[in-house]
Amino acid sequence: xxxxxxxxxxxxxxxxxxxxxxxxxxxxxxxxxxxxxxxxxxxxxxxxxxxxxxxxxxxxxxxxxxxxxxxxxxxxxxxxxxxxxxxxxxxxxxxxxxxxxxxxxxxxxxxxxxxxxxxxxxxxxxxxxxxxxxxxxxxxxxxxxxxxxxxxxxxxxxxxxxxxxxxxxxxxxxxxxxxxxxxxxxxxxxxxxxxxxxxxxxxxxxxxxxxxxxxxxxxxxxxxxxxxxxxxxxxxxxxxxxxxxxxxxxxxxxxxxxxxxxxxxxxxxxxxxxxxxxxxxxxxxxxxxxxxxxxxxxxx
Amino acid sequence: xxxxxxxxxxxxxxxxxxxxxxxxxxxxxxxxxxxxxxxxxxxxxxxxxxxxxxxxxxxxxxxxxxxxxxxxxxxxxxxxxxxxxxxxxxxxxxxxxxxxxxxxxxxxxxxxxxxxxxxxxxxxxxxxxxxxxxxxxxxxxxxxxxxxxxxxxxxxxxxxxxxxxxxxxxxxxxxxxxxxxxxxxxxxxxxxxxxxxxxxxxxxxxxxxxxxxxx
Numbered sequence: 001x002x003x004x005x006x007x008x009x010x011x012x013x014x015x016x017x018x019x020x021x022x023x024x025x026x027x028x029x030x031x032x033x034x035x036x037x038x039x040x041x042x043x044x045x046x047x048x049x050x051x052x053x054x055x056x057x058x059x060x061x062x063x064x065x066x067x068x069x070x071x072x073x074x075x076x077x078x079x080x081x082x083x084x085x086x087x088x089x090x091x092x093x094x095x096x097x098x099x100x101x102x103x104x105x106x107x108x109x110x111x112x113x114x115x116x117x118x119x120x121x122x123x124x125x126x127x128x129x130x131x132x133x134x135x136x137x138x139x140x141x142x143x144x145x146x147x148x149x150x151x152x153x154x155x156x157x158x159x160x161x162x163x164x165x166x167x168x169x170x171x172x173x174x175x176x177x178x179x180x181x182x183x184x185x186x187x188x189x190x191x192x193x194x195x196x197x198x199x200x201x202x203x204x205x206x207x208x209x210x211x212x213x214x215x216x217x218x219x220x221x222x223x224x225x226x227x228x229x230x231x232x233x234x235x236x237x238x239x240x241x242x243x244x245x246x247x248x249x250x251x252x253x254x255x256x257x258x259x260x261x262x263x264x265x266x267x268x269x270x271x272x273x274x275x276x277x278x279x280x281x282x283x284x285x286x287x288x289x290x291x292x293x294x295x296x297x298x299x300x
Numbered sequence: 301x302x303x304x305x306x307x308x309x310x311x312x313x314x315x316x317x318x319x320x321x322x323x324x325x326x327x328x329x330x331x332x333x334x335x336x337x338x339x340x341x342x343x344x345x346x347x348x349x350x351x352x353x354x355x356x357x358x359x360x361x362x363x364x365x366x367x368x369x370x371x372x373x374x375x376x377x378x379x380x381x382x383x384x385x386x387x388x389x390x391x392x393x394x395x396x397x398x399x400x401x402x403x404x405x406x407x408x409x410x411x412x413x414x415x416x417x418x419x420x421x422x423x424x425x426x427x428x429x430x431x432x433x434x435x436x437x438x439x440x441x442x443x444x445x446x447x448x449x450x451x452x453x454x455x456x457x458x459x460x461x462x463x464x465x466x467x468x469x470x471x472x473x474x475x476x477x478x479x480x481x482x483x484x485x486x487x488x489x490x491x492x493x494x495x496x497x498x499x500x501x502x503x504x505x506x507x508x509x510x511x512x513x514x515x
Binding site for chain 1: 515
């Protein structure tokens with residue numbers, strides 16, 4: 001039986017602590033464990049008229065591990081114990097009716113020394129039996145409590161999982177929206193740069209300025225004046241539209257977007273607009289909640 | 301035990317009755333907000349004890365309601381989990397389909413007129429669906445004869461890849477491809493830059509080209 005070792009341990013621990021409380025009997029008997037255990041088997045007969053079988057007691061104890069045992073019925077009645085004078089120090093025997101399970105289950109374990117068992121139950125709770133017994137007392141008050149406990153546990157688990165799932169889905173959504181916003185910004189900035197002519201080149205470049213960053217910003221606005229001059233002198237009229245946009249890579253703070261852009265170009269030499277097909281790669285950096293263009297290239 | 305719970309519920313009810321009468325009779329307006337707060341606290345307590353009372357009186361009702369709510373939440377959590385699972389798979393699909401496309405497109409669009417049959421057979425291993433059939437017709441009826449006649453060799457290289465959209469079993473890619481072509485009529489190798497939209501499909505755990513369209 002699984003409780004056998006724990007019981008032996010209990011009795012071994014019990015005597016030194018409980019010696020004062022315990023009657024002279026235990027002191028008389030003891031010098032070694034064997035004697036103590038003999039003692040333990042002897043006492044029930046003299047102590048309680050009921051004489052519970054040790055096997056039965058073990059069984060009752062093992063039953064206490066089960067969540068739902070009609071302990072009141074199987075265990076010995078609490079009355080004999082509570083009336084015996086030797087159990088003065090035991091809380092379980094102080095007449096609390098709400099703890100019938102406690103008396104019923106503590107008493108069979110060490111029928112001989114009820115006072116000791118309680119010392120053990122509180123101080124030497126390293127043993128499973130004692131802990132489970134303590135819990136059993138509280139849970140056993142209401143019928144259906146195991147069901148409630150199971151439901152509560154399930155609820156906790158489900159809510160925990162739910163929290164994790166929500167966090168994951170929020171993260172997924174964030175990833176998707178980052179992708180979309182990167183593409184949108186890349187398209188807008190590219191269109192600003194592609195749709196230029198002698199009339200709007202100034203305002204277009206101003207519109208782009210805020211949405212760029214780093215080296216690209218410096219380069220672009222280093223050549224801003226030259227760029228404007230070329231557009232105006234060459235009477236360049238460029239148009240473009242995004243045929244397809246897609247994302248190459250995305251990290252929390254950077255993205256690369258490919259754009260298939262088709263458009264027309266006309267200039268002073270050939271005023272008739274000519275069809276053009278561009279392959280454009282746009283690098284973006286994420287800063288302060290916005291995507292900024294950090295590079296733009298025509299892919300050869 | 302249950303009797304005691306009943307009595308506490310009854311007590312709470314009576315305190316509730318007192319609480320509702322108190323603020324009205326209390327002349328001090330400053331104390332009203334405090335009274336409200338206390339009342340609120342009390343009413344929450346009452347709600348709990350009432351719920352407890354109901355639970356004690358009708359344990360099956362309480363457990364049933366609880367279980368129903370739990371099932372509802374479980375369903376919601378399951379749906380969220382499924383959504384996350386699909387998203388994860390789509391993320392994987394992006395990567396896998398891009399790798400597959402990078403490997404497949406050069407195979408599909410490159411050939412040497414000397415080994416044209418092998419090349420086209422190899423190309424077809426990367427294709428699926430109607431497109432595989434159409435591509436087979438196009439190459440065998442038009443491309444292969446002209447390739448042999450013009451001694452054409454062409455080589456496709458990927459310049460850049462990107463993903464337009466992805467779901468677990470289907471990914472649309474935008475590829476920039478450079479095609480270098482040589483032949484009898486081309487004294488200098490000609491380089492074309494193309495923009496291809498590829499639809500990749502996962503067939504038997506393998507990513508295949510379901511459509512390929514220049515734009």
